[in-house]
Amino acid sequence: KLQVPDKPVIPFIEGDGIGHDITMPSQKVIDAAVEKAYGGKRKIIWKEVLAGEKAFRQTGSYLPDATIEAFRKYLIGIKGPLQTPVGEGIRSLNVALRQTLDLFVCLRPVRWFKGVPSPIRYPTLVDMHIFRENTEDIYAGIEYMDGSADAKKLSNFLIQEMGVKEIRFPGSSSFGIKPVSKEGSERLIKAAIQYAIQRELPSVTLVHKGNIMKYTEGAFKIWGYDLAENEFGDYTFTWRQFEKIKSEKGRLDAEKALEDAKKAGKVIVKDVITDAFLQESLLKPYDHSVIATMNLNGDYISDQLAAMVGGIGISPGANINSSSGYAIFEATHGTAPDIAGSGKANPSSLILSAVMMLEHIGWIKAAEHVYDAMEHVFAKRKVTSDLYAQMEGATLLTTSDFSDEVIKNMH
Ligand code: ATP
Ligand code: MG
Numbered sequence: 001k002l003q004v005p006d007k008p009v010i011p012f013i014e015g016d017g018i019g020h021d022i023t024m025p026s027q028k029v030i031d032a033a034v035e036k037a038y039g040g041k042r043k044i045i046w047k048e049v050l051a052g053e054k055a056f057r058q059t060g061s062y063l064p065d066a067t068i069e070a071f072r073k074y075l076i077g078i079k080g081p082l083q084t085p086v087g088e089g090i091r092s093l094n095v096a097l098r099q100t101l102d103l104f105v106c107l108r109p110v111r112w113f114k115g116v117p118s119p120i121r122y123p124t125l126v127d128m129h130i131f132r133e134n135t136e137d138i139y140a141g142i143e144y145m146d147g148s149a150d151a152k153k154l155s156n157f158l159i160q161e162m163g164v165k166e167i168r169f170p171g172s173s174s175f176g177i178k179p180v181s182k183e184g185s186e187r188l189i190k191a192a193i194q195y196a197i198q199r200e201l202p203s204v205t206l207v208h209k210g211n212i213m214k215y216t217e218g219a220f221k222i223w224g225y226d227l228a229e230n231e232f233g234d235y236t237f238t239w240r241q242f243e244k245i246k247s248e249k250g251r252l253d254a255e256k257a258l259e260d261a262k263k264a265g266k267v268i269v270k271d272v273i274t275d276a277f278l279q280e281s282l283l284k285p286y287d288h289s290v291i292a293t294m295n296l297n298g299d300y301i302s303d304q305l306a307a308m309v310g311g312i313g314i315s316p317g318a319n320i321n322s323s324s325g326y327a328i329f330e331a332t333h334g335t336a337p338d339i340a341g342s343g344k345a346n347p348s349s350l351i352l353s354a355v356m357m358l359e360h361i362g363w364i365k366a367a368e369h370v371y372d373a374m375e376h377v378f379a380k381r382k383v384t385s386d387l388y389a390q391m392e393g394a395t396l397l398t399t400s401d402f403s404d405e406v407i408k409n410m411h
Helices: 019-038 053-059 065-074 093-100 149-161 182-198 214-231 239-249 251-263 274-283 295-308 348-360 364-379 399-408
Strands: 009-013 045-048 076-079 105-111 127-133 203-208 236-238 267-273 290-293 316-320 327-331
Touching: 009 019, 009 065, 019 348, 019 364, 019 399, 065 076, 065 093, 076 348, 105 182, 105 295, 127 182, 127 295, 182 203, 182 214, 182 267, 182 290, 203 214, 203 274, 203 295, 214 236, 214 239, 214 267, 236 239, 236 251, 239 251, 239 267, 251 267, 267 274, 274 295, 290 295, 316 348, 327 348, 348 364, 348 399, 364 399
Parallel strands: 009 045, 009 076, 076 327, 127 290, 203 267, 203 290, 236 267
Antiparallel strands: 105 127, 105 316, 316 327
């Protein structure tokens, strides 16, 4: 369990574009909820640290060392969206921050608020938590451009030294490398299983394309089952164990073992192929709770599930290193320059990211105050422009009016 002082210092990056619009209103909401829950006993001491355009203007660096040091010192922080400067030799400021602190978990909870438009029939039953691996996979950025000397060298090596026959056009192929390690997969899956156990959630689904990519995605599944059975045997029951009992003793015994595990409150660890998962999560979202998956799958899944509950304007997220404890909470959208400064931005994404932070440090009562208040506001159909366009009979609020309305609805 995390040790947090009653008045923790939380570094925050305001961010570019709508970052400026949503940061202050979000902090106001969080401060009000903490005050409501604990009186003056607890309080967040917000400490601004610089990154992005604002940092460049003031310090000449897009990501000053002082910012990284502050996150190291205080462990937990929050950030608005950052625009990646073009031609500065950085792939992305977000990626740089993740890599520096080795934030290997990208966590996205997906939860529906009554009144928010959803394309699915039973949004009430949506309560999913996506654990996306953040550092490996085809997203590692190891790529070779077609026609380049390196791509030709690699092509020749694979064909001549390794006997590979599947490269159709050796002279003009690009290559992308998909590194996937046991350690990298295990630490992600471990974080997902621990989260499910701590929050008493019913299951962890390993999502993968192991039927096609056996030694990367298939291995992810096997490592996941091994980990669940060997390290969390007292707390989990796996589909692999179910299959084993079924083949040794028959279906009835396997089903009884599954029922017993559920009754005992064990986390059921299962696996689903990615394409099937994308269908299942739409048709039967209630079948899945915690989802553990690799980088590319996780990217697709996160955005699809976000769309089920209102889109990027209300989708929170966090990047976490569950070993060191570093965690940065952040809205999942970009800088949205098209609406920056217009009062149209929905602050819910950042407010809910800060709520995840409250849950992370164990300030559950304050977190619940925000959830309850937001539920009231959405049920009254008072919304910002992103949701207003999709809702009948709604009232349009600006960014700061929305957050004031949330505060007014804290009872
Ligand atoms: P970036 O280049 O930083 O990714 P972007 O223009 O791609 O920025 P996104 O934030 O990815 O912007 O979002 C795409 C669109 O979704 C935006 O143009 C904006 O209209 C809308 N949008 C994003 N976030 C919000 C929000 N919090 N509230 C309302 N609309 C939003
Ligand atoms: Mg974008």
